Amino acid sequence: MAVSPFACTSPDDEKAMLASIGAKTFDDLFAHIPAEFQSNDFNLPEGLSEMEMMQHIRAVARKNSSDLTNFCGAGFYDHFIPAAVNSLTSRGEFFTAYTPYQPEAAQGTLQAMFEYQTAIARLTNMEVSNSSLYDGGTALFEGMMMALRITKRNRVLVDEGVSPIYRTMLRSYTRNLKIEYREVSMSGGVADRAAFAKQLDSTVGAVLLQNPNFFGCLDDLTDLIAQTHSAGAIAVVSAYPISLGIVKTPGEMDADIVTGDGQSLGLPLSFGGPYLGFMATKKKYVRNMPGRIVGATKDGQGRRGFVLTLQAREQHIRREKAASNICTNMQLCALRSVVYLSLLGKHGFADVARQCMDRAGYAWTRLKSIKGVEPLYDRPFFNEFALKLPKDAGEVVSDLISEGIAAGFPAGRYYTGMENVLLCAFTEKRTKMEIDILAAKLESVL
Amino acid sequence: MKLIYEISSKGRGGVRIPEDRISEHDIISENLLRATPAELPEVSESEVVRHYTKLSRRNYSVDTHFYPLGSCTMKHNPRACEAAASLPDLCETHPLWPQLRHGGLLTQGSLQILYSLERMLSEITGLAEFTLQPMAGSHGELTAVMMMAAYHRDRGNKKTHIIIPDSAHGTNPASAALGGYAVVTIPSDASGDMDIELFKKALNNETAGVMLTLPSTLGVFNPRVKEIIKAVHEVDGLMYYDGANFNAIMGRIKPGELGFDLCHLNLHKSFSTPHGGGGPGTGPVGVCEKLRPYLPISRVAKTKDGTYTLDYDFPKSIGYIAPFYGNFAILVRAYAYLLMLGRDGLRATSDRAVLNANYVQEKLRPYFAAVTKGRCMHECVFSGKTLGEGVHTLDLAKALLDRGYHAPTIYFPLNVPEAIMIEPTETETRETLDAFCKDMIEIFELSKTDPDAVHAAPVTTPVGRLDEVAAAKNMELVYQAP
Numbered sequence: 001m002a003v004s005p006f007a008c009t010s011p012d013d014e015k016a017m018l019a020s021i022g023a024k025t026f027d028d029l030f031a032h033i034p035a036e037f038q039s040n041d042f043n044l045p046e047g048l049s050e051m052e053m054m055q056h057i058r059a060v061a062r063k064n065s066s067d068l069t070n071f072c073g074a075g076f077y078d079h080f081i082p083a084a085v086n087s088l089t090s091r092g093e094f095f096t097a098y099t100p101y102q103p104e105a106a107q108g109t110l111q112a113m114f115e116y117q118t119a120i121a122r123l124t125n126m127e128v129s130n131s132s133l134y135d136g137g138t139a140l141f142e143g144m145m146m147a148l149r150i151t152k153r154n155r156v157l158v159d160e161g162v163s164p165i166y167r168t169m170l171r172s173y174t175r176n177l178k179i180e181y182r183e184v185s186m187s188g189g190v191a192d193r194a195a196f197a198k199q200l201d202s203t204v205g206a207v208l209l210q211n212p213n214f215f216g217c218l219d220d221l222t223d224l225i226a227q228t229h230s231a232g233a234i235a236v237v238s239a240y241p242i243s244l245g246i247v248k249t250p251g252e253m254d255a256d257i258v259t260g261d262g263q264s265l266g267l268p269l270s271f272g273g274p275y276l277g278f279m280a281t282k283k284k285y286v287r288n289m290p291g292r293i294v295g296a297t298k299d300g301q302g303r304r305g306f307v308l309t310l311q312a313r314e315q316h317i318r319r320e321k322a323a324s325n326i327c328t329n330m331q332l333c334a335l336r337s338v339v340y341l342s343l344l345g346k347h348g349f350a351d352v353a354r355q356c357m358d359r360a361g362y363a364w365t366r367l368k369s370i371k372g373v374e375p376l377y378d379r380p381f382f383n384e385f386a387l388k389l390p391k392d393a394g395e396v397v398s399d400l401i402s403e404g405i406a407a408g409f410p411a412g413r414y415y416t417g418m419e420n421v422l423l424c425a426f427t428e429k430r431t432k433m434e435i436d437i438l439a440a441k442l443e444s445v446l
Numbered sequence: 447m448k449l450i451y452e453i454s455s456k457g458r459g460g461v462r463i464p465e466d467r468i469s470e471h472d473i474i475s476e477n478l479l480r481a482t483p484a485e486l487p488e489v490s491e492s493e494v495v496r497h498y499t500k501l502s503r504r505n506y507s508v509d510t511h512f513y514p515l516g517s518c519t520m521k522h523n524p525r526a527c528e529a530a531a532s533l534p535d536l537c538e539t540h541p542l543w544p545q546l547r548h549g550g551l552l553t554q555g556s557l558q559i560l561y562s563l564e565r566m567l568s569e570i571t572g573l574a575e576f577t578l579q580p581m582a583g584s585h586g587e588l589t590a591v592m593m594m595a596a597y598h599r600d601r602g603n604k605k606t607h608i609i610i611p612d613s614a615h616g617t618n619p620a621s622a623a624l625g626g627y628a629v630v631t632i633p634s635d636a637s638g639d640m641d642i643e644l645f646k647k648a649l650n651n652e653t654a655g656v657m658l659t660l661p662s663t664l665g666v667f668n669p670r671v672k673e674i675i676k677a678v679h680e681v682d683g684l685m686y687y688d689g690a691n692f693n694a695i696m697g698r699i700k701p702g703e704l705g706f707d708l709c710h711l712n713l714h715k716s717f718s719t720p721h722g723g724g725g726p727g728t729g730p731v732g733v734c735e736k737l738r739p740y741l742p743i744s745r746v747a748k749t750k751d752g753t754y755t756l757d758y759d760f761p762k763s764i765g766y767i768a769p770f771y772g773n774f775a776i777l778v779r780a781y782a783y784l785l786m787l788g789r790d791g792l793r794a795t796s797d798r799a800v801l802n803a804n805y806v807q808e809k810l811r812p813y814f815a816a817v818t819k820g821r822c823m824h825e826c827v828f829s830g831k832t833l834g835e836g837v838h839t840l841d842l843a844k845a846l847l848d849r850g851y852h853a854p855t856i857y858f859p860l861n862v863p864e865a866i867m868i869e870p871t872e873t874e875t876r877e878t879l880d881a882f883c884k885d886m887i888e889i890f891e892l893s894k895t896d897p898d899a900v901h902a903a904p905v906t907t908p909v910g911r912l913d914e915v916a917a918a919k920n921m922e923l924v925y926q927a928p
Contacts, residue, residue, distance in 0.1 A: 004794035005786050006522055006718070007872040009801070017801055017876060021808045026797040029804060030698060032821055033667050039700045043569050047788025050526040057782060061535035063555035072540050075769075082461040084495055092509030093502035096523055099724035101515070102843060102853050104907035107447075108505035109723040112498070115450050118924040122484045128923045132725070134581040137769050165769050172742070172765035176595045176626030218478050249480050261769075271556045272541030272770025273581065274726035286921065292724065296925075297917035305909035309917040315584070315620035316858075320629040325620035327584045332722030342450050342494045343460040346486045351463040361469030380474040398547035406549075409542055432468045 005047060067404070069434050073384050073425025074214070074409040075136065075163050076275075077264045079242065079352070080429050082343045085266045089336050099292075099328060103307045109331060110306035113294040116338040123244045123341075124258040125251025126280035130291035132334040133326060136261025137166040139277025140238050141173050142290045142324055143257040144206045146281075147234035148179065149288050149323070153205030155180045159191040161213030162238060164414035170208075189217040189377030191224055200231040210238040211250070215411070215423065216360075216384030217377055218243075222253045229254070234285075241265050241278070243382045245353025257281045266340025267333055276333035287313060290324030355428035356383035359435065363426055366439045372446055376411075376421055384425040386411060390446055393422040399445045405438060447504070447908070450497050451925050454487035460494055485927075504908045505723070506852045512878050514806075516825045516855035516867025517615070517663060519693045519715035521799075526786065527718065527779035536778055541770040550755050557754035560746045560771055563781045564730075570792065571687075571709055572702025573732035577741050578772040583690065584617035585767070586710030586729025587657070589742060591625030592764045593708060593733060594655050594684050596740040600762060603682055605654035611640035613664060613859040615690060618657045627654055634861050638664035638817055638827075642673070649677055655684035660701070661691045661823040663859040663867075665803065675705035684708060684737075689729075692716040693871070694800055694824035697793025707734045717780040728776040742767045798872035799824040802879060806870055809883040813890045817862055825869035829862055834893035837900050839864040842889055844903040844911065849885045 009017065023029055030038065048056065070078045089095065093108060100106030113131040120129035133139040144156055156174070158167060160183050167183065174181045180203075184195050191209060200207070207228040212218050225235040237250040239260040250258040262276040263269070281289055287310060295309035315322040341349060360383045368375050372390035389396055393410035400407040411421035426435070489497075506513065513520040531537075539556055543549040550557070564576040580586035591608070598605045607628040610618045619629040630648045635641040639662060649656075656678050661667045668674070675685045687701040687709035693716040701709045713719045713728040721727075733741060739762040747757045787795060800823055807816055807826035814828035830839035843853035843866075855867040870879055893900050904910060 004791050004798050004872055006524055007795060007798040008875040008878075009798060009872075013876040014798070014801065017805045021801075021804045023804075026801065029797065029800045029821060032669070033699070034669065037672070037704060038698050039572070039703055042697060042789050042792065044566060044789040044792065045785070047791040048785050050524075050786065053526060053782055053785045054530065056785065057530045057559075057778070058533065060558050061533045061555045063558065064535045064539050065552045066535045066538035068543075068552065070540055072542050072546070074542055076541060078538075078540065080463075082491075084461075084491055088495060088498040088502075090528070091499070091502045092523075093505045093507045095720040095722050096508035096520075097505045097723045098513070098515060098518055098520060098721040101855070102506070102847060103912050104844065104904050104909055105506035105511075105847050105852055106504075106723075107908045108501040108503065111447065111449070111504070112501055112723075114923075114925070118449075118451060119484075119486060121924045122486065125480070128921075134585060134726075135769055138581070138585070165766070168766040169769070172592065172767055173624075175764070176592060177624075178626075218474060220477050244480070244484065246479060247474075248478050252480060268537040268775075269540050270537050271539045271553065271774040272772065273768075274728075274773035274776055275769075276726075283921070286923070293923060295917040295920070296922040297913045297920070299910040299912050301910060303909050305912045307912050307914050307917045309914065309921070309923075315616035317616070318620070319616045320619035320623040322616065322620045322623075325584045325588055325617050325624050326582070327615075327617050328582050328725035328727045330722075330726050331724035332720070333726060335723065338450075339494065339498055342487050342489060342497075343491060344463070344486070345454075345458070345460045345488050346483050347488070348459055348461055348463050349486055350483045351465065355463060357474075358467050358469040365470065380478055382474075394547045397549075401546065401548055401552065406540065406543060406546065406552075410546070413545060428463065435468075 068406045069404060070406045071408050071424045071438060072406040074423055075165060075261065076269060077425060077427050078269060078429055079264050079427050081266050081268065084343055085336055085339050088339050089332060094335060095332055100308060103305060107305060110294050112335050112338060114296060114306050116334045117294060119338050119341045120278050120280050123241055124239065124280045125249040126258055127283040128286050129278065129280040130289055130293050132329040133277035133279055133291050134330060135275045135277045136238060136259065137169040139259035139279050140166050140208065141170055143236040143259040143279060144208060146257060146288050146290060147206035147236055150234055150285055151205035151232065153203055154178055155204045156206045156208065157196065157199055157204055158183045158208040160184060160186045161191060161215065162208055162210040163214045189215055189379045190219040193224060196224060197227060200227060202232060204231055204233045206234050206236055208236050212240060212243055212382045215377060215386045216381040217379045218247060218382055220248060225254050242353055242356060245350045247382055256285065262333065262337050265337035267336055274330060274333055276330035288323060291326055292329045352428050356426060359426035359430050360385065362432065363424065363435045366435060370439060370443050383427065384423060387422050387424065389420045389422055392419050396422065396445055400441055403441050405441060407438060407442065447500065449925055450487045450489065453493055454489055456488055458488045458490055460489060460491045511850060511852050512874060512882055513852040514854050514868045514870050515852060516869040517690060519869060519871055521718055521871040522873035523718055523720045524783065527782040530782040531775045531778040544756055554754055556774065557746055559778055559781050561748055561754055563777055564746065566784050567711065567730055568732060571732045572700025573709060574735040575738050575741060576730050576732045578730045578777055579742055579768040580729040580731055581768060581773055582725065582727040583710060583712045583729040584621055586731045587617055587621035588624055589731050589767050590686055590708045590710060591621050593737055593740040595625055596762065596764050597684065597737055598654055604652060606652040608654050609645065609648055609656045613662050613861050614657060614659055618688060638662060638666045639668045642670055646677060649681060651681050653681055653683045655686055657686040657688055659688040659690055661694050664817050664827050665822040665825040666818055667823055671704060691824060694796055696796040698796060702734060707737060713776060713780040718783045719776045719779040726773050726776055728773045740764055795872050802870040802872060802874060806868055806879055806883060810886055813887055814866065825867055827862055828866045830864035830866050833890060834897045837893035837897045839866055841900045845889045845900050847904040848906045851882060
C-alpha cells in the first residue's frame with residue numbers, strides 16, 4: 001500500500017479505523033464520488049527520501065550565484081540580519097500556529113503583533129498600524145482604496161516617482177474598478193508641485209507619493225500633502241522603513257496613510273518573497289483600514305491580554321462589503337521585523353540608517369567623478385541615487401555581472417528615455433573596498 | 447506579561463552596528479531629517495531572546511498541540527522543507543537579478559524551482575498552466591477574478607455578477623467585489639450543497655462565473671458538480687475551484703478534468719508550508735488552456751537550450767499582480783514537500799486525511815449533530831446545539847483549550863448553527879484522535895451536569911476569556927508609555 005511520508009497511522013491502525021467506520025479500503029471512503037470524476041493518471045515522479053530531496057534541491061540551488069557584490073536595490077535591499085532573528089522566529093510555537101482565532105491560546109502571536117504595530121507607528125510617526133499586509137505594492141493599492149472609501153471619490157493621482165513596480169500593479173488592480181487612475185510626471189527628480197496643483201480638484205480622492213522616491217531622491221512633502229488636504233483628498237505615502245531611522249517621517253509631513261515594504265526589516269531577499277506590507281494611519285481613519293488589527297484588553301481577572309479587534313471591517317463578517325478581501329496578514333514576517341527592530345533598538349536602528357547614507361555618500365563622490373558619469377538629479381538622497389552613463393546602462397550591468405558585481409538597476413527598464421541611467425543602492429553591508437572596486441570596474445567598461 | 451517596550455532601559459543596546467564612517471559627503475539638511483529617533487526599545491540581545499522565547503510559549507501550535515482547526519489544514523510542517531528553503535543560494539538572490547541583461551544566468555536554480563513547481567501543480571490539478579505569484583489564498587481568488595474579467599472583456603461578453611454559495615469563505619465574495627463584480631449568493635440545500643434549483647434560477651447570460659469550494663466548507667463533495675459546470679459553460683461563464691479543501695482529494699481528483707476553468711491552491715494548507723501564526727500564505731492559480739493568455743506577467747519559461755527565462759510579452763495578460771514571482775521561500779517548501787510525497791504519497795496523504803476525519807465523525811456522531819448522514823471528506827462539521835442548556839460552541843472551544851487542544855473552527859460555516867468544524871489532518875496518530883474524542887465527549891457530558899464548569903473555561907491558559915467589546919471600544923492599538 002502507498003505510504004504518506006508524514007502521516008502517523010500504522011497499517012494496523014488504518015485497518016482498525018477503516019473497520020470502525022464500516023469501510024474496508026481507502027477507496028470505500030470515496031465511493032460516494034462518481035468513479036468517472038476520479039483520475040488515476042498522475043504524471044508525477046516517485047517520492048524521494050528527505051536525503052534525496054535535499055541532494056536534489058542543493059544541486060538546483062547551486063545553479064544560482066548568490067555571491068555577487070550587490071548594488072541593485074530599487075526598493076528591495078540587502079541588509080544585515082542579526083542571527084537572533086532567525087533563531088527566534090524559527091521557533092515552532094510561532095511558525096506552526098495560525099491566525100489567533102482563540103486569543104487565550106495565541107497570546108504570543110497577539111502580543112508580538114501589538115508590539116509590531118507599535119514599532120510601525122513609531123517608525124512612521126503615525127497613530128495606528130495594522131498587523132501587516134502582503135507586500136509594499138498591494139499595501140499601496142489597499143492604501144489607495146482606503147483613501148477612496150474615506151473620501152467617497154474615485155480619482156487617483158500618482159507621482160511618477162512612486163516605484164514603477166508598484167505602479168504596474170496599481171494599473172492592473174484598478175482596471176476593473178470604477179477608478180480614474182492618473183500618473184503625474186516628476187519635475188527635477190521630485191513630485192511636480194505645479195502639475196499636482198493643476199490636477200488636484202474636488203474629484204481627487206487619493207494622492208500617492210513615495211519618499212525616498214524610486215530614484216532615491218529625498219523630499220519634504222509637507223507642502224504637497226497640505227495641498228492635497230485643501231482639495232479634500234487623502235495623502236498616501238509609500239516609505240522605505242530603514243530610511244525612517246533618520247529621514248523626516250511621513251507622519252511629520254502630516255501624511256494620512258503610510259505604506260511600504262518591510263523586507264528591509266530583517267527579511268532575506270529570497271528572490272522576491274515572502275516580504276510584508278505595512279500600513280499605518282491616523283486614528284480617525286482606523287475603521288477604514290484593511291487587514292488584521294490587534295488591540296489590548298483585559299480578562300475577567302483584570303489581566304492584560306490581546307485580541308483581534310475591529311473585525312466588523314473584515315471579509316469573514318462583511319463578505320462582499322468588506323474593506324478588503326484580505327484574510328491572512330504576513331504574521332511571521334511581521335514577527336521578524338519586530339524582533340529585528342528590538343535587537344537593533346532605538347540607537348542601533350538609527351545607526352543602520354546612518355551607515356547606509358554614509359556608504360551612499362562615499363559612492364556618490366567616487367562614482368560621479370568618473371569621466372562621462374553624471375548624476376541624473378543633483379538632489380539629496382538616502383542610500384540610492386541615479387547616474388547618467390555615457391552608454392546603455394543595461395549593457396554596463398551585463399558587463400559587470402561577469403565580474404561578480406550587480407552594479408545597479410537600469411532605470412530604462414521602466415522609464416522611457418532613460419536607457420543610460422543606472423540606479424545604485426548602498427546598504428550598511430557594502431564596504432569602502434567594494435565601492436572602490438565598483439568604481440574601478442565601472443570606469444573600465446565605460 | 448510585559449511588552450518589549452516596558453522592559454526597555456535607557457542606554458541599553460542589542461546588536462552592535464559598525465560605527466566607521468567612510469564618507470565626507472555632507473549630511474542632508476535638517477528639514478529632511480526626523481526630529482527625534484524612533485522610540486524603539488533599548489534592550490540587550492539576551493532580553494530580546496528571553497522575551498520572544500517566553501512569548502512563544504504563550505501560543506498553541508501544531509508543534510505543541512493537536513490543532514484541528516477546520517478549513518485551515520493544520521498539518522505537520524516537515525523540517526526538511528524548512529532546511530530546503532533556508533539554503534543560502536536560495537535566500538540571498540535579489541529578485542531583480544533575472545531582469546538584468548544576462549542576469550537570468552545568476553538565478554537559474556530559482557527559476558528552475560518555479561518552473562518545476564508550476565508543472566507539478568498543473569499535473570495535480572489537470573490545468574494547463576499556473577501562476578505562482580498570488581501571496582495568499584484570497585490574493586489568488588482576486589487574481590482569478592481579474593482573469594475572468596479579462597476573458598469576458600476580450601470576448602465582448604457583458605457580465606455583471608459572480609455566483610457564490612452561502613457556505614463559501616468570506617474571501618470569495620470580497621474578491622469578486624474587488625474584481626468589479628456584483629455577488630449573487632445562493633443558499634445551501636439540506637445536504638449542505640448549493641441549492642441547484644435556486645442556482646439555475648440565478649444563472650443567466652450576465653453570469654461571469656461561479657466560485658465553488660469542493661469539497662464544500664461542510665466537508666461534503668457535491669455529486670452534481672458536473673451539472674453545475676455544464677450549465678455555467680452554456681452561458682460562457684467560468685468555473686472557479688476554490689482549493690481551500692484540496693487536502694481531501696489530492697491524487698484522486700483533478701479539478702481541470704471535472705471542467706473547472708480556474709483554481710487556486712493554498713500551499714500553506716494542502717502542501718504543508720507553515721501557517722506562521724497567520725501568514726505568509728501562498729495561493730497559486732491554475733487556468734485551463736483558453737485562459738492562458740490572461741495569466742499575470744512575468745511568466746517563467748524553459749527555452750530550447752534548457753535554460754529558464756522570464757517572459758513578459760503577453761498582450762492579453764492582466765498585468766502585474768505582485769512585485770515579483772510570489773512568495774518564493776514558501777514555494778520552495780511546497781516543492782520540497784511534493785518531491786517527498788511523489789505520485790503515490792499524494793493520494794496516500796489525502797486518503798489518510800479523509801480517514802481521520804471520518805473516524806472522528808463517527809466517534810462523535812452519537813453526541814453532536816453531524817451535518818452529514820454519510821461520509822465526510824477531510825473535515826467533519828457538527829452543530830453544538832446538543833450541548834447542555836445555556837452551553838454554547840464557544841464554551842466547548844474554551845474547554846478544549848484547558849484540555850490541551852487548539853479548538854476546532856467555530857461558528858463557520860455560517861449556515862450551520864453553533865458550528866463546530868473539525869479537521870484532524872493526516873499527521874495525527876490514532877491515539878491523539880481517540881484522546882481528543884474522549885475529551886469532546888467528556889465536555890459534552892459536563893455541559894449537562896455542570897454547565898458552570900464549562901462556562902468558566904479556560905482556566906489553564908495565560909489569560910482567561912478576554913473582553914473583546916472593550917477592545918473594540920477602547921481601541922488601544924499601540925502601546926502608549928505612561
